[in-house]
Amino acid sequence: xxxxxxxxxxxxxxxxxxxxxxxxxxxxxxxxxxxxxxxxxxxxxxxxxxxxxxxxxxxxxxxxxxxxxxxxxxxxxxxxxxxxxxxxxxxxxxxxxxxxxxxxxxxxxxxxxxxxxxxxxxxxxxxxxxxxxxxxxxxxxxxxxxxxxxxxxxxxxxxxxxxxxxxxxxxxxxxxxxxxxxxxxxxxxxxxxxxxxxxxxxxxxxxxxxxxxxxxxxxxxxxxxxxxxxxxxxxxxxxxxxxxxxxxxxxxxxxxxxxxxxxxxxxxxxxxxxxxxxxxxxxxxxxxxxxxxxxxxxxxxxxxxxxxxxxxxxxxxxxxxxxxxxxxxxxxxxxxxxxxxxxxxxxxxxxxxxxxxxxxxxxxxxxxxxxxxxxxxxxxxxxxxxxxxxxxxxxxxxxxxxxxxxxxxxxxxxxxxxxxxxxxxxxxxxxxxxxxxxxxxxxxxxxxxx
Amino acid sequence: xxxxxxxxxxxxxxxxxxxxxxxxxxxxxxxxxxxxxxxxxxxxxxxxxxxxxxxxxxxxxxxxxxxxxxxxxxxxxxxxxxxxxxxxxxxxxxxxxxxxxxxxxxxxxxxxxxxxxxxxxxxxxxxxxxxxxxxxx
Numbered sequence: 001x002x003x004x005x006x007x008x009x010x011x012x013x014x015x016x017x018x019x020x021x022x023x024x025x026x027x028x029x030x031x032x033x034x035x036x037x038x039x040x041x042x043x044x045x046x047x048x049x050x051x052x053x054x055x056x057x058x059x060x061x062x063x064x065x066x067x068x069x070x071x072x073x074x075x076x077x078x079x080x081x082x083x084x085x086x087x088x089x090x091x092x093x094x095x096x097x098x099x100x101x102x103x104x105x106x107x108x109x110x111x112x113x114x115x116x117x118x119x120x121x122x123x124x125x126x127x128x129x130x131x132x133x134x135x136x137x138x139x140x141x142x143x144x145x146x147x148x149x150x151x152x153x154x155x156x157x158x159x160x161x162x163x164x165x166x167x168x169x170x171x172x173x174x175x176x177x178x179x180x181x182x183x184x185x186x187x188x189x190x191x192x193x194x195x196x197x198x199x200x201x202x203x204x205x206x207x208x209x210x211x212x213x214x215x216x217x218x219x220x221x222x223x224x225x226x227x228x229x230x231x232x233x234x235x236x237x238x239x240x241x242x243x244x245x246x247x248x249x250x251x252x253x254x255x256x257x258x259x260x261x262x263x264x265x266x267x268x269x270x271x272x273x274x275x276x277x278x279x280x281x282x283x284x285x286x287x288x289x290x291x292x293x294x295x296x297x298x299x300x301x302x303x304x305x306x307x308x309x310x311x312x313x314x315x316x317x318x319x320x321x322x323x324x325x326x327x328x329x330x331x332x333x334x335x336x337x338x339x340x341x342x343x344x345x346x347x348x349x350x351x352x353x354x355x356x357x358x359x360x361x362x363x364x365x366x367x368x369x370x371x372x373x374x375x376x377x378x379x380x381x382x383x384x385x386x387x388x389x390x391x392x393x394x395x396x397x398x399x400x401x402x403x404x405x406x407x408x409x410x411x412x413x414x415x416x417x418x419x420x421x422x423x424x425x426x427x428x429x430x431x432x433x434x435x436x437x438x439x440x441x442x443x444x445x446x447x448x449x450x
Numbered sequence: 451x452x453x454x455x456x457x458x459x460x461x462x463x464x465x466x467x468x469x470x471x472x473x474x475x476x477x478x479x480x481x482x483x484x485x486x487x488x489x490x491x492x493x494x495x496x497x498x499x500x501x502x503x504x505x506x507x508x509x510x511x512x513x514x515x516x517x518x519x520x521x522x523x524x525x526x527x528x529x530x531x532x533x534x535x536x537x538x539x540x541x542x543x544x545x546x547x548x549x550x551x552x553x554x555x556x557x558x559x560x561x562x563x564x565x566x567x568x569x570x571x572x573x574x575x576x577x578x579x580x581x582x583x584x585x586x587x
Contacts, residue, residue, distance in 0.1 A: 050578050050579075051577050053577075065577060068521070068549040072574040
């Protein structure tokens, strides 16, 4: 096992990784920006070093400062968390070049899966169903030809994309040229990579993803699926649950089997997630995330496995020590993301100071957060403040516990998504598990009408 | 986000400068009924010497300025090694931060007297870590 790990992240995930390291007896090194100097992850790590000013490119994305910190502090490994450099193959390579273990899959796999067009091609080779689509589109004319072949409605997507950036729905041919221009411009601005491709727009799909773990000896297991369909209009998830409700055993097994087959095909190691669109009886591969996900706690709750601990163990060369048949899912878990956002202003993110915070407790409740009374919410970063997770032996019990937990929660100083989560949980559609990726706005509007 | 109003003008300016640097803003302007306050980047640099944001602002009389690391790495003193009390006639390389095999020079940014050398040769330094104090008077 490693003796010291650098955590190349901030916020709740930095604390989450810190806890996993401490559980394994591994010393930790935090990095932080000047805007985060009073953050909890700085205080709770064994050592902490400033890597730059507040803006992300000059601190949490400054690869030279981060790798230099790891080397000077004599770390053996780097955990990237999610976001920032987590899916940056070049960062993983640079770590390896300097003798640091990158806690994640091999750089070549990150690169292949990070390029969505390449990922689709690889998945096709593995026999995994993918949405009808195009390769990279170099011009509006290529986009027009592709749309004609696929059939409207279509969706333009940034090949380096994430978080909904560089995505455009195009319903008719006359809107295509403009959508192509704005998608490529947004992708260029967000990822320094303006390439886009096209996919058939699947109407009313559910977003269901499968968690996988692979070790260096070739053992690959899945840890079931999560339903992440309740997404904001920006395609960012708000409520996730495991297992996915109303999924037939046949569909569930097909998803799990496809995920494991895909991982075997690419020689996947460490934790990863395959995202699928499910529409009726059809299942389509969407993308693979080669990192830990924000919503990983719901899987941990139903499988009783610490995924971040497993990431570190695998990176240190340990075997999983269990096979698929040893894993059993139990009960149901739901996660609500409490973000510093105003749901009444299109979920616009907010910066400010947390003037008062009270978190819930009791049986089956877990809170992963980095905020405290007086904590600053800087304007530079993701708006996630806390993840509240509820476990129940049944889905109904998990919902009841979550509702109680949200009512116990107080976050003052900024607008949050807390009330919106409560409203969504109360809808008939959520209760019955009948929602899809487009449901959230209409469910909130219905709730507002009372 | 803006700090609460402190009592004295100097303290108010210093706190606004700190806020401005911590958030990497160009300027902060506060307008009230009877007064307007604006602290800009140039003023902040003169008062607190970017990127030494950890250091408390120095009084104008002493003109003591901190030189801080702007890269993370291993700090080395220059050759010949500077010493406390040494008077610098002009710009000079006082040391460097070694990062991934690259030397990032630490310059005096003009003349002055070295008041303090705050890190030892071979120390690990992070971003904004004060390295030298120079009296510009």
